[in-house]
Amino acid sequence: MGSLTxxxxxxxxxxxxxxxxxxxxxxxxxxASITISAVSALVGAVAGALLAYAVATGNPRGLLRRSxxxxxxxxxxxxxxxxxxxxxxxxxxxxxxxEFFQQRGLDFYANGxxxxxxxxxxxxxxxxxxxxxxxxxxxxxxGIRPQWREATESLGGATWHYWRYVAGPLLAPxxxxxxxxxxxxxxxxxxxxxxxxxxGGVIVPLQIANLLTSETGRVQPGLAKALAxxxxxxxxxxxxxxxxxxxxxxxxxx
Amino acid sequence: MSRSRRRRLQLFRAIVFLVLxxxxxxxxxxxxxxxxxxxxxxxxRNLDAxxxxxxxxxLTEAITASLELAAITCIAMLVLLLPTMVWVRLRFPGLxxxxxxxxxxxxxxPAIALVVGMVPIYRWIEINVTDSILILSFAYLILVLPYSYxxxxxxxxxxxLKTLSEAARSLGAGWGTIMLRVVVPNMSSALLNASLxxxxxxxxxxTFANLLFYENLQVAIAYVGLVSATxxxxxxxxxxxxxxxxxxxxxxxxxxxGTAAADPADIQIAQPLAASGAIIGRAR
Amino acid sequence: xxxxxxxxxxxxxxxxxxxLRRKYATTTALDGLSLTISPGELVAxxxxxxxxxxxxxxxxxxxxxxxxxxxxxxxxxxxNVPANRRNIGMVFQAYSLFPxxxxxxxxxxxxxxxxxxxxxxxxxxxxxxxxxxxSAHAGKYAHQLSGGQQQRxxxxxxxxxxxxxLLLDEPLSALDAKVRSRLRDEIRRxxxxxxxxxxxxxxxxxxxxxxxxxxxVMQAGRLEQMGPxxxxxxxxxxPFVAEFVGLTNRLRGTVRHGVVEVRGTEIPLVEPGVxxxxxxxxxxxxxxxxxxxxxxxxGPLVGTVIAVAFLGAMSRVTVDLGDTTVLAQMPTSTxxxxxxxxxxxxxxxxxPVLIQREExxxxx
Numbered sequence: 080m081g082s083l084t085x086x087x088x089x090x091x092x093x094x095x096x097x098x099x100x101x102x103x104x105x106x107x108x109x110x111a112s113i114t115i116s117a118v119s120a121l122v123g124a125v126a127g128a129l130l131a132y133a134v135a136t137g138n139p140r141g142l143l144r145r146s147x148x149x150x151x152x153x154x155x156x157x158x159x160x161x162x163x164x165x166x167x168x169x170x171x172x173x174x175x176x177x178e179f180f181q182q183r184g185l186d187f188y189a190n191g192x193x194x195x196x197x198x199x200x201x202x203x204x205x206x207x208x209x210x211x212x213x214x215x216x217x218x219x220x221x222g223i224r225p226q227w228r229e230a231t232e233s234l235g236g237a238t239w240h241y242w243r244y245v246a247g248p249l250l251a252p253x254x255x256x257x258x259x260x261x262x263x264x265x266x267x268x269x270x271x272x273x274x275x276x277x278x279g280g281v282i283v284p285l286q287i288a289n290l291l292t293s294e295t296g297r298v299q300p301g302l303a304k305a306l307a308x309x310x311x312x313x314x315x316x317x318x319x320x321x322x323x324x325x326x327x328x329x330x331x332x333x
Numbered sequence: 334m335s336r337s338r339r340r341r342l343q344l345f346r347a348i349v350f351l352v353l354x355x356x357x358x359x360x361x362x363x364x365x366x367x368x369x370x371x372x373x374x375x376x377x378r379n380l381d382a383x384x385x386x387x388x389x390x391x392l393t394e395a396i397t398a399s400l401e402l403a404a405i406t407c408i409a410m411l412v413l414l415l416p417t418m419v420w421v422r423l424r425f426p427g428l429x430x431x432x433x434x435x436x437x438x439x440x441x442x443p444a445i446a447l448v449v450g451m452v453p454i455y456r457w458i459e460i461n462v463t464d465s466i467l468i469l470s471f472a473y474l475i476l477v478l479p480y481s482y483x484x485x486x487x488x489x490x491x492x493x494l495k496t497l498s499e500a501a502r503s504l505g506a507g508w509g510t511i512m513l514r515v516v517v518p519n520m521s522s523a524l525l526n527a528s529l530x531x532x533x534x535x536x537x538x539x540t541f542a543n544l545l546f547y548e549n550l551q552v553a554i555a556y557v558g559l560v561s562a563t564x565x566x567x568x569x570x571x572x573x574x575x576x577x578x579x580x581x582x583x584x585x586x587x588x589x590x591g592t593a594a595a596d597p598a599d600i601q602i603a604q605p606l607a608a609s610g611a612i613i614g615r616a617r
Numbered sequence: 618x619x620x621x622x623x624x625x626x627x628x629x630x631x632x633x634x635x636x637l638r639r640k641y642a643t644t645t646a647l648d649g650l651s652l653t654i655s656p657g658e659l660v661a662x663x664x665x666x667x668x669x670x671x672x673x674x675x676x677x678x679x680x681x682x683x684x685x686x687x688x689x690x691x692x693x694x695x696x697n698v699p700a701n702r703r704n705i706g707m708v709f710q711a712y713s714l715f716p717x718x719x720x721x722x723x724x725x726x727x728x729x730x731x732x733x734x735x736x737x738x739x740x741x742x743x744x745x746x747x748x749x750x751x752s753a754h755a756g757k758y759a760h761q762l763s764g765g766q767q768q769r770x771x772x773x774x775x776x777x778x779x780x781x782x783l784l785l786d787e788p789l790s791a792l793d794a795k796v797r798s799r800l801r802d803e804i805r806r807x808x809x810x811x812x813x814x815x816x817x818x819x820x821x822x823x824x825x826x827x828x829x830x831x832x833x834v835m836q837a838g839r840l841e842q843m844g845p846x847x848x849x850x851x852x853x854x855x856p857f858v859a860e861f862v863g864l865t866n867r868l869r870g871t872v873r874h875g876v877v878e879v880r881g882t883e884i885p886l887v888e889p890g891v892x893x894x895x896x897x898x899x900x901x902x903x904x905x906x907x908x909x910x911x912x913x914x915x916g917p918l919v920g921t922v923i924a925v926a927f928l929g930a931m932s933r934v935t936v937d938l939g940d941t942t943v944l945a946q947m948p949t950s951t952x953x954x955x956x957x958x959x960x961x962x963x964x965x966x967x968x969p970v971l972i973q974r975e976e977x978x979x980x981x
Contacts, residue, residue: 126353133349136342143350149580153533153573154357164566169363176359206360209353226713229680230771232700233707234727234778238338244726248717335682335699 109309111197116265119204124258126205127212128220128250134213135220148217151210166203204265211264212257219253256324263317267310361573368567383567392568395553398467402549403535405470407528410481413474415524418485419516422494436482448544455545469547473535480530488523492516529583533576629657629814630691630781632677637686639672646672647683648838659808659815661829663822665861669838670818671786677816678784679703691781706775706813707784711791713771714759720770721746721755727778745773748807765796772804776811783808783815789824801828822862826850834858851901852887856973859899864933866900866943867973877972879965880917880938887969896972902933902946904966909959918963922955936961 134144169176223246231241368383387393421428451472458468497519501511517524539551548556550572557565632654639647647669654660662670675681677688679700687696695703714723724742733741746752749769759767768788775783785804789797805828808815819825825832826846833843834857842854853859870879875889879898907922920938932952934945943963955961 129349130353133346136346145581145585147350149583150357150577152580153576164562164569165360165364168367168566169360176363206357209357224712226709226711227715229678229700230707230709230713230715230774231726231730232680233678233703233705233784234774235701235704235730237701240730244729245715245717249715335679 112266115197115201115204116262119201119208119265120258120261122205123208123212123261124216124254127209127257127261128216128254130209130213131217131220135217135223148214151213153210155207155210155214162203162206166199166206170199170202204268208261208265212261215260216253216257219250219257223249252324256321259317259321259324263314263321266317267314361570364566364570368563368570383571389557389564391548392553392557392564395548395550396568398548399536399550402467402470402473403532405467406473406477406535407531409470409474410477410531411524411528414478414481414527415485415516416512418482418489419494419512422489423498433482433486436478448541451541452545469542469545469549470535472541473531473538476538476541477531477534480534481527484523484527484530485520488520488526492519526583529579533579536572536576629812631656631689632691632782632814632816633687633689634673634677635687635689637673637676637688638684639669639676639681640684645838647676647686650686650835650838650840652833652840652843654814654816656814657812658830659805659817659828661817661819661825661832662835663819663825663832663862664835665820667837668835670820670835672838673835674784674786674816674818677782678705678707704778704780705782705784706778706780708768708771708775708786708788710787711764711767714762714767714774716759719756719758720751720762720773723759723770724755724774724777727774731778741777742773745777746770748776748810749773749803763796764792765800768792768800769803772807776807776813781814783813785815785817787819788817789819790821797824804828826862834861836861851968853899853971856899856971859971864902864944864946866902866905868898868900868941868943870896870898870972872896872972877970882918882965882967884965884967885969887971891972894974896974899971899973900965901968902944904968905943905945906947906964906966907934907936907945907951907955907961908964909955909961916962918965920961920963922957922959922961924957925952925955936963938963 130147134147137144171177227245227249228241231245236244418432421432455468455472494516497515498511501515506515536550538549539555541547542549542552543555550568554565554568554572557568634650634652637647637650639645644667650669650673652660662673664670672681676683676686677690679688679695679698683696687694689695690703690705714720715726718726721742724745725738728738728741742755743752746755749772751766751769751773754762754766754770759770762770771788788804789801792800801824804817817825817829826849829846831844832846832849834841834849836857842849842858844852849858849862853862859865868879870877870884872878872886872891872893872895874893876883876885877896877898878884879900884898884900918938920936920943922934923937923942924935926933926935927949930949931946932949934947934952934955936943936945945963
């Protein structure tokens, strides 16, 4: 509701217009948010799906499966601060892996230290996207019954026939839905970015934070709320699509 | 399946686990490595950072506060949610959709947006009532709803509540007895589950505390990080291992006392676990 | 018979399993199984869980690989041929329909894989759907069909590709009793109409006896007996078969000169050449008759009726003889003359019986 007031508490819809969320820097942060979210969602979805398949084809009560799902449960929630530190410790300028490669002649920060900027953020996001994908996609993979594979074989189908006509179509809606979930996830994430990017509002959550708590005295709660509303809208759309897709497969994979 | 196909499958699995395992374990290993570094470049490795955890008052205060918050949230959640859900299930099955919807709302609203809305409320409380950090538990209760609802719902679904309560009633039990001696003992794993999820959520929460200027565990980690990176990383690793062990133990407990429902419940709970944490972005 | 069946389908092929062996880490599933199925014949493999019958079926289908032995279909050695090239139709116990396809699409799927053109596919699909009686439901999805209907679609799907052999893996086990008996007859009807060589696996002896041309009883990876249903039932070759198929009374007696004397009655033996001595005779309930008229002096075959189980046309009467209980089976009209509590005298019909020897006392 506060999105309809400006700094002086006066009623206005300016916050939705060019002086508000349509300002260049705000739009830029939206684009950045969307890009990072999309990329990390795709990478996370593919890697997570492969992992889910690897887990589902193993012993359902085995230690491997339990460990992987427990670890995923933890890592999917991985605290932003902790995660940022982990990556700094690994790939930062004093990090373990970076120094390892640097000593062998491969300096991947030669063109600029990207870990503290958008590309780094994307990489870090995949760290919790993949476990999240595992957790939300695994039930779908579990729902694939071995009889379908065997029936395909007895009817004359080879492995790629199976994936093309049976498993693929069955898993596709769930896969898409989970990818959307991952997108919404990355889009809403705040803490990691806060810990990693010390200045500027490169993505939307950071913008909002800045507007709420800025030290330069330019607190604009109204604008913050407008941005928040926009975020909610994006997430709502994505989540509705997700629910629709999940419902479609509910009958098939039970 | 044929032998050659099995072999190919195992090869695929081995590759996936090795590659992704490395991807995930290396940063954690690096964190651990970092936390044991000495002060100077050539100083020997030590566990100073870890010892520091208990020696830094700010940190220990924050850890205590977080643990207290976890306990309060957990208990409040159980006391409020479980009786309501049992009651709705038995008396008003139609309402269950409504409750489910309410419990899912916190899922769809990003934490940061939620904070924006709650700032004025908290300001008011701070000024007029108390500014102890424990009032965060009110917000956490809301955040925890989706997880705990799913966990308890799975548990209730697995025990055929209607039949059990009718049997107890026919033997003369009152509602209090039914809750305490029929429902709770049969749902021990679901209750454990819901509680652990609440604890995990509270311990991992950052966004709310940060933007409302409170210092809980995660916020403290961030602040300490500005001073002594190694200590802060040590705490982070400790928190991770703690949570992982909890969940792993949980996976064994459930299957022992479980029926066939235990395994699907496992995923049903893990899903909102990840989904809600994800969407809300509390920790991230 | 519907049109469209080719000669190849109607005459069926011979199936031979030669000395198949399959071991898993902890158990031996198949221990040298050999059997031959004549063209157009329906053979049922019957046995308890874990006896190896499903393993045998899956080896024939190509879904598992044997450790040793051969699978020969129509004269061709298929042992090393992968499942998708064996041209064998299979019906699973449950859940085998593809959930994202309609019944018709399921049926057409196999032909699609064999690159049959659209028109021919459609025509053939209609043909088999009609054969199983589901033309009206062709557009429905699996979750919209009942269990029995799903299995019929599965059968149609398996037959659509004109396989050489039809395999059925406990297709009725997941269904209700009433549906089960109706579908069982349906399957047999279809099988006879198409004339396809069929292997049917089940743990339900009633099913096996009702529809098979020959029944193979299995235990622990081996074939205990193979023969027509009547033979399996009335001339069991081993005690296991006698106990697994139908009900049996175990009565103590003594073997003397090629007959066994049980409680005062002499009954001929299936194998008269066994040595004399104490033994347990396996007597079928149908061979036991009751009378409650006349003299009821005490004797080894006089006892009291303790229960009557009404099974429809037949009833089963449990009689307490003091030191043992005996089951007798007879038409209900007869059984109603001897309600519970009546004192009765039993008579054992002299059908040849199997005996079991006592086990030697364990040496400590």
